[in-house]
Amino acid sequence: MKNKNSEKLFKEAQKYIPGGVNSPVRAFKSVGGNPKFIKRAKGAYLYDEDGNKYVDMINSWGPMILGHAFSPVENQVRKAVKSSFSFGAPTKKEVDMAKLIVDLVPSVEMVRMVNSGTEATMSAIRLARAYTGREKIIKFEGCYHGHGDAFLISAGSGALSLGQPDSPGITSATLGDTLTVPYNDVITLESVVEKNKNSIAALIIEPVVGNMGCVLPSAGYLEQIREICTREGIVLIFDEVMTGFRLSLGGAQERFNIKPDLTTMGKIIGGGMPVGAYGGKKEIMQMVSPSGPMYQAGTLSGNPIAMSAGMAMLKHLKKNPNVYWQLEAAGQEIAYGITQSLKELDLHYTVNQIGSMYSLFFTDQKVVDYTTAKTCDINAFGKYFNAMLNRGIYLAPSQFESLFISEKIDSKIIKKILKANHQSLLDLKTEK
Numbered sequence: 001m002k003n004k005n006s007e008k009l010f011k012e013a014q015k016y017i018p019g020g021v022n023s024p025v026r027a028f029k030s031v032g033g034n035p036k037f038i039k040r041a042k043g044a045y046l047y048d049e050d051g052n053k054y055v056d057m058i059n060s061w062g063p064m065i066l067g068h069a070f071s072p073v074e075n076q077v078r079k080a081v082k083s084s085f086s087f088g089a090p091t092k093k094e095v096d097m098a099k100l101i102v103d104l105v106p107s108v109e110m111v112r113m114v115n116s117g118t119e120a121t122m123s124a125i126r127l128a129r130a131y132t133g134r135e136k137i138i139k140f141e142g143c144y145h146g147h148g149d150a151f152l153i154s155a156g157s158g159a160l161s162l163g164q165p166d167s168p169g170i171t172s173a174t175l176g177d178t179l180t181v182p183y184n185d186v187i188t189l190e191s192v193v194e195k196n197k198n199s200i201a202a203l204i205i206e207p208v209v210g211n212m213g214c215v216l217p218s219a220g221y222l223e224q225i226r227e228i229c230t231r232e233g234i235v236l237i238f239d240e241v242m243t244g245f246r247l248s249l250g251g252a253q254e255r256f257n258i259k260p261d262l263t264t265m266g267k268i269i270g271g272g273m274p275v276g277a278y279g280g281k282k283e284i285m286q287m288v289s290p291s292g293p294m295y296q297a298g299t300l301s302g303n304p305i306a307m308s309a310g311m312a313m314l315k316h317l318k319k320n321p322n323v324y325w326q327l328e329a330a331g332q333e334i335a336y337g338i339t340q341s342l343k344e345l346d347l348h349y350t351v352n353q354i355g356s357m358y359s360l361f362f363t364d365q366k367v368v369d370y371t372t373a374k375t376c377d378i379n380a381f382g383k384y385f386n387a388m389l390n391r392g393i394y395l396a397p398s399q400f401e402s403l404f405i406s407e408k409i410d411s412k413i414i415k416k417i418l419k420a421n422h423q424s425l426l427d428l429k430t431e432k
C-alpha cells in the first residue's frame with residue numbers, strides 16, 4: 001500500500017500540531033503505524049492522499065450515518081453559504097432545529113445548541129448542579145463524555161487507548177466531586193449513592209457505551225438507574241452524543257423506553273458539522289441563561305450553516321425510518337459473519353453489537369464493563385487493525401472504540417468486510 005504522501009504529511013504535521021493530530025485517537029498510537037491523511041470521501045469510502053481507497057467503518061466517529069457527501073445535506077449547505085456564514089443573532093433555522101429535536105427525542109422539552117459533545121456534557125453537569133444545589137456527579141468507569149475536567153477520570157475512548165484514563169491537570173477538588181462506578185453494577189452504585197446521600201447532583205451515563213468499545217447495558221440496568229435517580233433526586237443525564245439518532249430516531253432512550261432528565265447530543269445532530277446540544281425537562285432547562293441564572297454561551301452556537309446540515313440529516317432520517325432497519329440488519333449480518341469466522345478458526349474473541357454499533361474484542365471474556373474490556377490483547381488488536389487496513393477496511397484505530405455502520409454499507413461491501421475479517425483473523429492465528 002502506497003503511503004509516501006501520508007508519511008510526509010504526518011512528519012510535517014508533528015512539527016506544528018501536538019502529535020500531528022487535532023484529536024489524539026486519530027494518531028494510530030495504540031495500533032502502531034502512522035495515520036493515513038484522508039483527502040476525500042464519498043458514500044461508504046474514504047480516499048487518502050496516496051490514492052488508497054477504504055471502506056469507512058468509523059464514519060467520523062458516528063456523524064456520517066448516511067455515508068459521506070450525502071447530497072441532501074450537501075445541497076442544503078451549498079444553499080446556506082450564499083447567505084453568509086454566521087450572524088451571532090437568532091435565526092429561524094435555530095427555532096426549526098429546536099422544534100425538530102423536541103419532536104424526535106422523547107424526553108426533550110427544551111434544547112440549547114452548542115458546538116461539540118464536550119460543550120454539551122459540561123453544560124449539562126453545570127445545569128444539574130445549579131438545579132439541585134448539589135456538587136458531586138457520578139460517571140462510569142470507561143465511559144467518555146468529552147474532555148471536560150469533570151469527566152477525565154477513568155475515562156474511555158482515546159484517554160483509555162493512550163493509557164491516560166486519568167488526565168493530569170485536573171484539580172483535586174474536581175477529582176473529589178466526580179465519583180466513578182463500574183458499568184452494569186447496580187450494587188456498587190447503590191452503595192456509592194448511600195455514602196453520598198443528598199450530595200449528588202447528576203449521574204451521567206452512555207446508555208449504550210461506545211467508548212470502551214461497544215458495551216450494552218444488562219437487562220433492566222437502565223431501568224434500575226432511572227429508579228435510583230428518581231428516588232434520590234439525582235438528575236439522570238443520558239449522554240447520547242454517540243447513540244442519539246443512531247440506535248433509533250429517538251436514540252437509546254427511545255429504544256430502551258427510558259426517560260432521562262437531560263440528554264446530551266452531538267455527532268449526527270450536525271450532519272458532520274461541529275454541533276452539540278443539551279436538552280430535557282422544561283423545568284430544568286428554564287434555569288439556563290438568559291431565562292435562568294445558570295450561565296452558558298457560545299459565539300457560533302446554532303450556526304446557520306451547521307443547522308442547515310444537521311436539519312437536512314435529521315429530516316432525512318425522520319422521513320426514511322427504514323434506514324434503521326437496514327442498519328440493524330447490516331449490524332447483525334456483520335456480527336454474525338465475524339462470529340462464524342471466530343468459530344471456524346477456533347478463536348475465542350468476543351463480539352458485541354447493537355443496531356449499527358459493534359466491536360470485536362480480543363478477549364475470551366464477555367465484555368460488560370471497564371474491567372472486562374481491559375482484558376483485551378491490545379497487541380493482537382493492533383495486528384488485526386493493520387491487516388484490515390491493508391485489505392482496505394478502515395476500522396477505529398483503538399480497541400476501545402465502537403465501530404459505526406453507515407447506510408451505504410450494502411451487502412456487497414459486507415461480504416468484502418467479512419472476507420477481509422476472516423483473512424485477517426487467519427493471519428493472526430497462523431502467526432501465533
Ligand code: KE4
Nearest residue numbers: 023061116117118144145146157241242266
Ligand atoms: P466531542 O467533544 O468530541 O464532540 O464529543 C465528546 C463526546 C461526548 N460523549 C460521548 C459519548 C462521546 O463519544 C464523545 C466523543 N466521542 C469520541 C469517539 N469515542 C470522539 C472522537 C475523538 O475524540 O476524536
